[in-house]
Amino acid sequence: MNLSNGKGSNSSSVKTGENTISDHFPAGLRVLVVDDDSTCLLILERMLRFCLYEVTKCNRAEAALSILRENKNGFDIVLSDVHMPDMDGFKLLEHIGLEMDLPVIMMSADDGKNVVMKGVTHGACDYLIKPVRIEALRNIWQHVIRKRKNGGKEGEQSGSVEEGDRLQKGSDDGDYSSSVNEGKSSKKRRDEEDEGEEREDSSALKKPRVVWSVELHQQFMAAVNQLGIDKAVPKRILELMNVPGLTRENVASHLQKYRLYLRRLSGVSQQSSLNSSFMSSQEGSFGTTSINGIDLQTFSAGSQLQSQSLAKLQAAGLGRSSAKPGVPMPLSDHKNLFSFESPRLRFGEGQLQHLSNNKPINLLHGIPTNMEPKQLVNLHQSSQTLGNLNMPLNVSSAQNNPLLMHMAQSQSRGQMLSENTGSHVNRFSSSLVQPTVTNGISNGVLGNGIVGNRNITSAYNPVPQNSSLLSFPMNQSNEMSVNSFSLRNTPGTSEFKGVGGFVPSYDMFNEFNHQKSHDWDLTNTGMTYDASQHVSPLQGNIDVLPSVLVHQGFPSMQQTVQNRDTTSIGKAMFSTGEGIHQSNLQNVGQSFNNLLVDNSLRVKDERIPDQNSQINDFLSEQYGQEDLISAFLKQQESVGQEEDEFDFGGYSLDNIST
Amino acid sequence: MDRNQSRRQVAAMKQCLFDQDDANPNFVEEIVTLHYRDSSRLISSIEQALKERNLDFNKLDTLMHQFKGSSSSIGAKKVKAECNLFREYCREGNAEGCTRSFQQLKKEHGALRKKLEAYFQLARQAGPHETACRSK
Numbered sequence: 001m002n003l004s005n006g007k008g009s010n011s012s013s014v015k016t017g018e019n020t021i022s023d024h025f026p027a028g029l030r031v032l033v034v035d036d037d038s039t040c041l042l043i044l045e046r047m048l049r050f051c052l053y054e055v056t057k058c059n060r061a062e063a064a065l066s067i068l069r070e071n072k073n074g075f076d077i078v079l080s081d082v083h084m085p086d087m088d089g090f091k092l093l094e095h096i097g098l099e100m101d102l103p104v105i106m107m108s109a110d111d112g113k114n115v116v117m118k119g120v121t122h123g124a125c126d127y128l129i130k131p132v133r134i135e136a137l138r139n140i141w142q143h144v145i146r147k148r149k150n151g152g153k154e155g156e157q158s159g160s161v162e163e164g165d166r167l168q169k170g171s172d173d174g175d176y177s178s179s180v181n182e183g184k185s186s187k188k189r190r191d192e193e194d195e196g197e198e199r200e201d202s203s204a205l206k207k208p209r210v211v212w213s214v215e216l217h218q219q220f221m222a223a224v225n226q227l228g229i230d231k232a233v234p235k236r237i238l239e240l241m242n243v244p245g246l247t248r249e250n251v252a253s254h255l256q257k258y259r260l261y262l263r264r265l266s267g268v269s270q271q272s273s274l275n276s277s278f279m280s281s282q283e284g285s286f287g288t289t290s291i292n293g294i295d296l297q298t299f300s301a302g303s304q305l306q307s308q309s310l311a312k313l314q315a316a317g318l319g320r321s322s323a324k325p326g327v328p329m330p331l332s333d334h335k336n337l338f339s340f341e342s343p344r345l346r347f348g349e350g351q352l353q354h355l356s357n358n359k360p361i362n363l364l365h366g367i368p369t370n371m372e373p374k375q376l377v378n379l380h381q382s383s384q385t386l387g388n389l390n391m392p393l394n395v396s397s398a399q400n401n402p403l404l405m406h407m408a409q410s411q412s413r414g415q416m417l418s419e420n421t422g423s424h425v426n427r428f429s430s431s432l433v434q435p436t437v438t439n440g441i442s443n444g445v446l447g448n449g450i451v452g453n454r455n456i457t458s459a460y461n462p463v464p465q466n467s468s469l470l471s472f473p474m475n476q477s478n479e480m481s482v483n484s485f486s487l488r489n490t491p492g493t494s495e496f497k498g499v500g501g502f503v504p505s506y507d508m509f510n511e512f513n514h515q516k517s518h519d520w521d522l523t524n525t526g527m528t529y530d531a532s533q534h535v536s537p538l539q540g541n542i543d544v545l546p547s548v549l550v551h552q553g554f555p556s557m558q559q560t561v562q563n564r565d566t567t568s569i570g571k572a573m574f575s576t577g578e579g580i581h582q583s584n585l586q587n588v589g590q591s592f593n594n595l596l597v598d599n600s601l602r603v604k605d606e607r608i609p610d611q612n613s614q615i616n617d618f619l620s621e622q623y624g625q626e627d628l629i630s631a632f633l634k635q636q637e638s639v640g641q642e643e644d645e646f647d648f649g650g651y652s653l654d655n656i657s658t
Numbered sequence: 659m660d661r662n663q664s665r666r667q668v669a670a671m672k673q674c675l676f677d678q679d680d681a682n683p684n685f686v687e688e689i690v691t692l693h694y695r696d697s698s699r700l701i702s703s704i705e706q707a708l709k710e711r712n713l714d715f716n717k718l719d720t721l722m723h724q725f726k727g728s729s730s731s732i733g734a735k736k737v738k739a740e741c742n743l744f745r746e747y748c749r750e751g752n753a754e755g756c757t758r759s760f761q762q763l764k765k766e767h768g769a770l771r772k773k774l775e776a777y778f779q780l781a782r783q784a785g786p787h788e789t790a791c792r793s794k
Contacts, residue, residue: 037724039693040731046685083723109727131730 026141027052030074034064034092035081035107040130044079044107047134061087068100075102076144079128082108082115090122097123101151103143107132212254219243220254229262687778693732694771700725701764708757718756719748729767736766 031053035041041057048055056075058064061084068075078096082089093104103125108115111129119127125143128136212220223240224232234252241251704721707714726741740763747755 037696037728037731039689039696039728042689042692043731046689081727083720083727109723109730130727131733 024052026144029053029141029144030056030076031140032056032058032064032067032075032078033080034058034061034078034084034089036060036084036086037081040081040107040132044132044137047132047137048079050134051138053137060084061089061092064092065095065099068096068102072100075100077125077140078102078104079140080104080106082106082110082119090118093119093122093124101147103147105140105143216241216243216246217254220251220258224255224258229259687781689732690774690778693728697725697728697767700728701767704760708760713753713756715748715751715756719745722748734767734770737763737770740766 029051031048033041033044033048033055035044036059038059041059045055045057056067058067061080064078064080068078080089080092084092089106089108093106096102096104104123105126105128106119106124107128107130109130116127125147126140219241220237223237226240227233227236232255234248234255237255238246238248238251700721704718704725707718707721722741722744726738726745729737729741740759744756744759744763747753747759
């Protein structure tokens with residue numbers, strides 16, 4: 001119906017983001033109601049008004065998403081109907097969870113147990129049966145508080161946990177402390193971990209990280225082969241594998257990665273190279289981070305590597321000199337992907353080369369690489385679910401992006417990257433989104449949606465982590481990654497800080513876009529970079545880059561993809577973007593600016609709190625990329641998606657605009 | 659009798675709507691009008707679907723679900739009950755039961771509409787305040 005007063009009310013209480021709990025709370029709570037039935041919509045609005053909430057009505061899910069994206073911090077909670085003609089309520093739930101990490105309450109006249117269960121698994125905070133009583137509406141504010149509380153906690157927890165993890169990972173890589181990334185990487189790691197943790201927690205419902213060891217993977221492969229790749233659904237695979245403690249989500253995300261991997265193998269060589277770059281990420285110089293993400297371990301190692309590689313990338317990118325990290329791993333890397341070896345950023349072979357080309361990317365490179373490993377790792381752990389798997393890939397890709405970007409600039413890579421990125425991005429975005437969102441979202445939408453059967457969700461988880469990774473590469477180490485993940489930090493607030501984090505993914509996207517060297521035209525679909533709001537100045541590092549890159553990637557993707565997916569990605573990106581400290585953005589911003597300018601980045605003017613508009617731009621861009629990515633992924637997704645997941649598996653780089 | 663029924667329905671509706679004095683007293687009327695406008699459309703599409711040779715129960719179920727949500731939101735209990743019945747028949751695949759139930763539903767729907775219209779008429783005559791204060 002009409003988005004009435006919604007916007008207006010937003011402005012008034014925009015501030016309420018995380019910390020605004022006004023005295024009159026819960027009065028003034030900003031609610032967005034989505035329902036295709038105008039009667040219900042009107043009635044709900046009336047009742048909510050009566051509860052002294054600020055209400056915005058919307059009768060179409062797509063419109064609701066765009067409203068949310070445009071006003072990243074404009075709402076505190078969303079009420080959505082389950083059955084809607086243009087988009088399933090649960091899909092909307094996922095999107096919101098991924099992108100904005102807002103608490104979402106589902107409503108329906110349908111009170112069937114399975115429907116309610118679906119709401120739970122997709123991450124809804126609550127489920128109301130129509131006719132909705134006013135008493136039920138009176139209490140919806142509790143979900144807002146809860147989410148914020150959990151989001152913050154996650155951040156902290158994850159931080160500490162992450163540290164530990166990170167340290168472990170660090171040791172793996174050894175030379176993680178590359179000169180450039182030393183500081184960053186550590187920071188990144190921390191951030192990433194935090195992000196990852198956050199993401200994990202929120203999205204994966206605090207699932208323990210699943211590390212896909214070689215044996216586990218072999219079991220997985222056996223199961224898949226037994227079922228036949230077409231019939232391989234996570235549920236069956238899980239049954240066949242018969243591994244205690246493994247969840248369907250884990251399997252699903254892993255499956256997604258695997259599919260991606262396969263796609264890559266059979267896909268364009270370029271793409272594969274990109275992919276490999278993603279996967280392998282930093283093989284040599286870059287420190288490979290298995291993008292596959294399947295292997296968190298690898299990622300962790302990768303992350304370490306990534307930092308290194310990122311550093312390298314940066315160097316490469318910037319200086320175009322060295323860069324050539326061992327990117328070339330296209331096929332060989334693939335193996336790694338699944339073999340969970342040391343994570344390597346598979347930057348496609350040429351990618352390094354691209355580095356030189358992509359200046360902007362360079363920035364990302366630095367970040368992404370670092371971020372990726374981490375993210376990937378984080379992703380794994382956090383999402384545990386498919387998402388993790390996906391994400392790692394994404395992450396890697398994201399990270400790789402920078403690297404890839406460098407490399408991919410050359411173009412073919414771009415494709416691969418795009419694929420990778422796409423998928424990764426999607427994942428990333430999801431993860432990115434998640435990180436920030438995870439805090440908040442994970443509980444809700446993201447967590448559920450993503451974690452649940454959504455690959456995307458899981459993907460998102462990783463993303464958030466990645467975002468941290470992303471940020472790391474960027475140098476900011478904490479910042480960057482935090483950026484993307486920082487979103488997570490702000491529980492409740494859609495932290496799309498992802499900007500930072502996304503940078504890596506952007507690289508990927510850029511690649512996708514194919515060589516658009518900064519094809520930032522990713523019209524960020526939906527990637528409202530809310531993150532920008534959060535975007536805390538990415539200090540210094542990359543933040544900007546990622547976003548830029550991402551944006552680039554996204555815009556192109558957007559067109560192809562539906563917003564939905566990209567949105568999630570974008571969200572992730574945004575989250576990262578937000579995380580990216582503005583300062584970073586600044587640094588990066590400059591480069592981005594250029595980029596931005598180039599690409600008609602659709603910078604959403606997210607409210608980036610003080611900071612640079614760049615960040616905002618990035619954020620928006622990122623989201624755009626996300627959308628693109630999701631679009632890509634969607635396109636690519638030929639593989640039967642299981643349960644409406646974002647099956648990135650099907651996502652092939654081919655689709656990526658080349 | 660009629661009045662009672664109507665009151666009951668309206669009371670139920672008010673409960674949901676939480677009508678207030680200070681608020682727009684015509685809100686209820688607005689809602690009801692809106693509801694009837696939408697539901698008429700729904701009813702005709704259901705009717706159309708029922709006329710088909712092979713009933714698509716899924717579609718019918720979906721349509722009915724929408725109708726049910728809408729009706730229950732305004733507090734039309736009887737209509738809602740009929741909706742449930744209809745959906746049951748749909749689930750069973752009982753075409754005849756569906757048709758029958760649908761006829762009943764239309765009847766209830768129409769009857770409620772009449773009552774509400776009468777109610778509004780009275781309310782308007784009685785004056786806004788009184789209307790708003792009408793209790794259960």
